[in-house]
Amino acid sequence: MNFKQLEYFSAVAEAGSISGASRTLHVAQPPVSRQLALLEDELGVTLFLRTNKGVELTEAGRCLWQQSRQMFQSLRTMADSVRDVDAGVRGQLKLGVIYSDVQIATSLLKRYHQQFPQVELYVRMGSPKDLLDDLERGELHMLFLRSQSERSYSLGERVLGVDPLELVMCLETDPAPGQEAVPIRALRDAPMCLLRSDDLWGYSRDLLEECRRAGFSPNVVCHCYDTPMEMQMVQAGFGVGFLPKSIVAAHPGSPVYTKPVLEFSAKSYPVLVWENSPYQVGCVTRFLELAEQDWEERQNRA
Amino acid sequence: MNFKQLEYFSAVAEAGSISGASRTLHVAQPPVSRQLALLEDELGVTLFLRTNKGVELTEAGRCLWQQSRQMFQSLRTMADSVRDVDAGVRGQLKLGVIYSDVQIATSLLKRYHQQFPQVELYVRMGSPKDLLDDLERGELHMLFLRSQSERSYSLGERVLGVDPLELVMCLETDPAPGQEAVPIRALRDAPMCLLRSDDLWGYSRDLLEECRRAGFSPNVVCHCYDTPMEMQMVQAGFGVGFLPKSIVAAHPGSPVYTKPVLEFSAKSYPVLVWENSPYQVGCVTRFLELAEQDWEERQNRA
DNA sequence: TATTTGCTATATCAAAAAAGTATGGAGGAA
DNA sequence: TTCCTCCATACTTTTTTGATATAGCAAATA
Numbered sequence: 001m002n003f004k005q006l007e008y009f010s011a012v013a014e015a016g017s018i019s020g021a022s023r024t025l026h027v028a029q030p031p032v033s034r035q036l037a038l039l040e041d042e043l044g045v046t047l048f049l050r051t052n053k054g055v056e057l058t059e060a061g062r063c064l065w066q067q068s069r070q071m072f073q074s075l076r077t078m079a080d081s082v083r084d085v086d087a088g089v090r091g092q093l094k095l096g097v098i099y100s101d102v103q104i105a106t107s108l109l110k111r112y113h114q115q116f117p118q119v120e121l122y123v124r125m126g127s128p129k130d131l132l133d134d135l136e137r138g139e140l141h142m143l144f145l146r147s148q149s150e151r152s153y154s155l156g157e158r159v160l161g162v163d164p165l166e167l168v169m170c171l172e173t174d175p176a177p178g179q180e181a182v183p184i185r186a187l188r189d190a191p192m193c194l195l196r197s198d199d200l201w202g203y204s205r206d207l208l209e210e211c212r213r214a215g216f217s218p219n220v221v222c223h224c225y226d227t228p229m230e231m232q233m234v235q236a237g238f239g240v241g242f243l244p245k246s247i248v249a250a251h252p253g254s255p256v257y258t259k260p261v262l263e264f265s266a267k268s269y270p271v272l273v274w275e276n277s278p279y280q281v282g283c284v285t286r287f288l289e290l291a292e293q294d295w296e297e298r299q300n301r302a
Numbered sequence: 303m304n305f306k307q308l309e310y311f312s313a314v315a316e317a318g319s320i321s322g323a324s325r326t327l328h329v330a331q332p333p334v335s336r337q338l339a340l341l342e343d344e345l346g347v348t349l350f351l352r353t354n355k356g357v358e359l360t361e362a363g364r365c366l367w368q369q370s371r372q373m374f375q376s377l378r379t380m381a382d383s384v385r386d387v388d389a390g391v392r393g394q395l396k397l398g399v400i401y402s403d404v405q406i407a408t409s410l411l412k413r414y415h416q417q418f419p420q421v422e423l424y425v426r427m428g429s430p431k432d433l434l435d436d437l438e439r440g441e442l443h444m445l446f447l448r449s450q451s452e453r454s455y456s457l458g459e460r461v462l463g464v465d466p467l468e469l470v471m472c473l474e475t476d477p478a479p480g481q482e483a484v485p486i487r488a489l490r491d492a493p494m495c496l497l498r499s500d501d502l503w504g505y506s507r508d509l510l511e512e513c514r515r516a517g518f519s520p521n522v523v524c525h526c527y528d529t530p531m532e533m534q535m536v537q538a539g540f541g542v543g544f545l546p547k548s549i550v551a552a553h554p555g556s557p558v559y560t561k562p563v564l565e566f567s568a569k570s571y572p573v574l575v576w577e578n579s580p581y582q583v584g585c586v587t588r589f590l591e592l593a594e595q596d597w598e599e600r601q602n603r604a
Numbered sequence: 605t606a607t608t609t610g611c612t613a614t615a616t617c618a619a620a621a622a623a624g625t626a627t628g629g630a631g632g633a634a
Numbered sequence: 635t636t637c638c639t640c641c642a643t644a645c646t647t648t649t650t651t652g653a654t655a656t657a658g659c660a661a662a663t664a
Binding site: 017018019029030033034051052053054055 | 610613
């Protein structure tokens with residue numbers, strides 16, 4: 001059994017005669033006769049009663065006709081959906097988001113979903129390290145991270161915005177109470193809680209460099225493995241911290257607050273990161289295009 | 303796109319390599335390569351990433367693989383169900399039953415349904431004439447009727463039993479009160495309600511003949527178009543009737559009752575009737591075989 | 605009654621498609 | 635390096651499919 005035979009069979013069923021079907025199929029009559037006979041032989045079933053003025057479906061033939069129509073329908077659907085998956089219009093997109101960038105991610109995802117509603121979204125939150133592991137294992141397609149200074153050549157990266165580093169403090173540890181900004185020199189001896197310099201946040205080097213330029217090296221009393229913990233330590237009064245402004249701003253209820261530091265310009269860059277292989281999943285490509293477009297529009301507005 | 307290409311594609315997806323698939327398919331490797339390429343060309347989609355140690359599905363390929371498995375599954379199902387319909391194990395069986403033979407029909411149908419549970423049953427009740435019309439139009443496959451003396455050669459007929467004709471009466475019109483049977487002579491002047499002699503019940507001729515032999519012709523005061531009406535007229539006291547015994551017995555609450563008539567042997571035969579064409583629907587054949595078997599078993603018990 | 609017409613089935617030939625064979629390049633493993 | 639495996643391509647052979655011609659059959663028509 002093959003598609004040709006089913007196609008011929010359907011044409012005969014619709015035309016009510018073999019010769020009629022051969023005309024609509026634009027082939028001669030004998031081939032249709034033969035393919036039909038082959039199909040009947042293979043099934044071991046008579047599909048048509050041959051009369052002198054055409055053919056007539058048997059019960060078995062009617063059964064086959066019904067089902068073959070569904071078959072051709074699902075065949076068309078299949079081809080279309082495969083093309084859609086290839087084009088990135090349909091499929092699955094698995095994303096990882098760091099705790100701090102949920103806002104950026106959801107707003108971009110909302111726009112993406114409006115444009116590609118047929119793509120199933122899978123999203124998880126996690127630390128940069130966890131997410132990068134999942135990306136490497138192929139369990140995630142893309143990540144919302146912060147740009148890292150040591151970039152792997154196997155990863156693609158696209159900047160989504162700029163997030164200035166600011167000083168994080170609570171009332172108890174504020175080095176310049178009542179002032180809008182803190183001069184960097186005021187931090188010379190201030191105890192600090194910083195992110196472990198594993199470079200997953202990308203600004204450790206810049207931070208140390210700026211302190212060095214100001215003539216001191218920071219007095220780190222606690223190395224934190226993640227930003228929530230750093231905020232908790234700052235809140236507990238262990239010292240001040242340095243974090244991207246928007247991360248602290250994303251916790252509006254917290255007693256911890258930030259201030260810009262004068263003569264200090266280290267920044268964190270929210271980025272999209274993906275596995276940079278020669279083959280790229282269609283919806284990843286589409287998502288990157290959308291991110292590009294979104295970026296350009298925001299640049300134009302600014 | 304054709305089955306061969308999908309088959310090769312699936313084999314490659316399962317084997318993870320083209321050469322591996324060619325071995326399981328028992329063909330050389332180049333044909334598999336080529337059919338795959340043709341499929342990709344037609345879909346306009348890359349289905350596999352070629353690596354140095356085999357091939358790997360793309361997202362689009364994964365999509366096609368999922369769906370092609372379903373496709374092959376439904377293909378097998380399709381072939382099986384077509385064969386089943388041909389064998390009469392599956393399909394539709396449309397039956398007509400006259401008012402009086404519901405009992406016979408349902409008991410036979412119950413047995414049939416146990417043996418062929420996948421056949422959808424359609425049943426309707428009606429007068430012999432209505433049912434025969436539907437049979438002719440092809441809207442019914444078989445009928446439960448009474449044997450008619452004028453048989454059409456385009457109809458097949460199989461006797462299901464014997465039903466003696468008896469006298470139908472109510473207390474008011476009983477010609478032999480207190481007796482178990484009625485001598486036929488007692489009916490010489492009795493007013494009678496009889497079925498219209500259109501021969502759809504097959505016993506009109508026999509009935510008249512038996513009366514003639516007894517030396518009279520019946521005094522028919524009312525011609526009825528159907529058996530329920532005849533019973534109603536008898537019940538209303540218009541006269542006595544003649545009906546197959548089991549038809550009256552099927553109305554246990556009725557004040558009307560029957561008695562055998564002495565020296566009277568006209569009978570009615572419950573029969574199965576079907577369109578006798580060279581092509582016979584599979585489940586009709588199976589049903590007839592079952593009816594035959596049922597008949598034989600009843601003969602052996604008796 | 606004979607003829608024409610419209611249908612299907614079969615035989616035979618021609619064309620197209622698919623499989624087989626041989627071979628080359630590319631990337632790891634010994 | 636050399637070997638091995640895998641995929642792709644060029645070319646030949648086999649198989650399948652389609653086209654043409656023709657026969658049989660039944661019904662409509664002359």
